[in-house]
Structures are given as structure tokens and as C-alpha cells.
Amino acid sequence: MAKILSGRGYILGLTARRIALLAEVQNELPERSYIKRLDIAEPVEAMQLLTGLIEEMQGTDIVVVCSAVCFYNPEINWQSEYDTVTTNVAGVTAMLNVAFNYFRQHGGGHIVGISSFKALRGGSKSPAYNASKAFLSNYLEGLRFNAQKNQLNISVTDIRPGLVNTSMSLNKNSLFVVSVETAAMQMCKAIESKKRVAYIPMRYWLIAFLMQKMPFGLYRRL
Numbered sequence: 001m002a003k004i005l006s007g008r009g010y011i012l013g014l015t016a017r018r019i020a021l022l023a024e025v026q027n028e029l030p031e032r033s034y035i036k037r038l039d040i041a042e043p044v045e046a047m048q049l050l051t052g053l054i055e056e057m058q059g060t061d062i063v064v065v066c067s068a069v070c071f072y073n074p075e076i077n078w079q080s081e082y083d084t085v086t087t088n089v090a091g092v093t094a095m096l097n098v099a100f101n102y103f104r105q106h107g108g109g110h111i112v113g114i115s116s117f118k119a120l121r122g123g124s125k126s127p128a129y130n131a132s133k134a135f136l137s138n139y140l141e142g143l144r145f146n147a148q149k150n151q152l153n154i155s156v157t158d159i160r161p162g163l164v165n166t167s168m169s170l171n172k173n174s175l176f177v178v179s180v181e182t183a184a185m186q187m188c189k190a191i192e193s194k195k196r197v198a199y200i201p202m203r204y205w206l207i208a209f210l211m212q213k214m215p216f217g218l219y220r221r222l
Ligand SMILES: NC(=O)c1ccc[n+]([C@@H]2O[C@H](COP(=O)([O-])OP(=O)(O)OC[C@H]3O[C@@H](n4cnc5c(N)ncnc54)[C@H](OP(=O)(O)O)[C@@H]3O)[C@@H](O)[C@H]2O)c1
Pocket: 015, 016, 017, 018, 019, 021, 038, 039, 040, 041, 042, 066, 067, 068, 069, 070, 087, 091, 114, 115, 116, 117, 160, 161, 162, 163, 164, 165, 166, 167, 168, 169, 170
């Protein structure tokens, strides 16, 4: 996404824990960009760092909250569940909070959260992950509702990817997995057209619809 958006002239600020990887990405970007090491599992410090990055960039129009962890955890080990909630719920909420309040104070902007089609149902192998994405999609709707009720010029986009071939993907051989390039291209399109909710790729809309309607007895056989 960074490569596509930079190619279209966006000035980007990129954050994650692995600063060396961020620097590699930065070297490939045609447009000016900023990088900052930031660990959202330390939400209070991360909020200060994100605020500092926005100041350094002299403002921002869009904040995309993409960071997450996902553990294969069929044994329901506590540490994995805790780490998932700390990053995907507390950390993500902290970043969205900075973005929402920044846009409230600066006349508006666009918030994007990368959720998942898994937000719609519980998952047996990574239950905290599915639940964290349910939280995120619900929270994004709450922020959109709040912005509209208070007549704030803040748009909120909830992106729900299907299976994408990244290091996070547990099921790389599934017929339903899409490439990073395809997913990134479609996510950028959804952001630029300010969609409220976008399934990536689009066919996941149907998969999500069927998943939601499916009785538990059938869902558990998948
Ligand atoms: N791949 C899929 O099939 C799929 C499907 C649906 C939704 N998604 C969602 O898409 C988003 C991107 O995931 P991905 O597939 O690209 O997986 P990924 O390659 O594992 O990327 C996860 C990203 O989150 C960052 N991150 C993790 N913990 C962090 C922390 N504590 N502080 C700051 N950054 C942190 C990582 O950077 P560092 O490790 O350097 O911090 C990395 O950039 C996630 O929200 C994921 O839930 C993925």
C-alpha cells in the first residue's frame, strides 16, 4: 500500500516495531516519507509517538491503522490471547483515539482500520484474533456514528480483507488466498473512494454474508 500510495504522490508516515524493515520500504518510495519505531502494545507511549510523527509531518489527512498480531492458538494459551488483545484491541484503540481527536481538532480527516472478514464469526484456532477484529469493526462504526452525530467532517473506512498471502496468513494454500499486490491495490481503491465498509477482494462480501447467516452447526464443520 505504501508503494502504491507513494507512487500516487502521497507523503507517508510509516510506523512499526522493525525500523530496519521500515527503512527498506522507505528507500523504495518515490515520494517523501517519514518512519518511526512505535510499539502499539505500549499504548500510552505509542500515542505520544504517533502525535509526534503527525506534528513532524506538519499534519495528516488520513490515518490507516493496520498493525495486528495473529497467533495459531488451538490450545488457547493465555499469553497468545493476552498479546492479541493488548495489540489488536488496546493498541489499535489508542491509535484510533489519536487519529479521531486529531481530526476533530483540525477540521476533519479520514480514518481507516484494517479489520478482517473474520470479525463476523468466532474462530476456533485463533479466537482472540477473530474477537479483536469484531471489536475493531464495531469500534469503527461507533466512531463513524459519533462523527456524524456531532457533525464532524471525519470519514471512517472499515476494510475487511479475506485471506491475503502475507506472513500472517495461516492458510497460504487455500483457493481463497489473494496476493499482497491485489489486496493492496484494492485497499487503496477503497480508501480513495472513502468506502464505509470494503471486503477485499469483493467476493469476500458473499463469503461474509454466508458466514453470518450460517447456523453454528454448519459453521463448525468448515
Ligand atoms: N494476511 C491475511 O490473511 C489478513 C486477512 C485479514 C486481515 N488482515 C489484517 O491485515 C493487517 C496487516 O496484516 P498482514 O497480513 O500484513 O500481516 P503481517 O505481515 O504480520 O503485518 C502485521 C503488521 O503489524 C505490525 N505490528 C504488529 N505488532 C505491532 C506492534 N505491537 N506495534 C506496531 N506494529 C505492530 C507489524 O510490524 P512490526 O512487526 O515491525 O511491528 C506488521 O507491519 C492486519 O491488521 C491483519 O489483521 C490480514
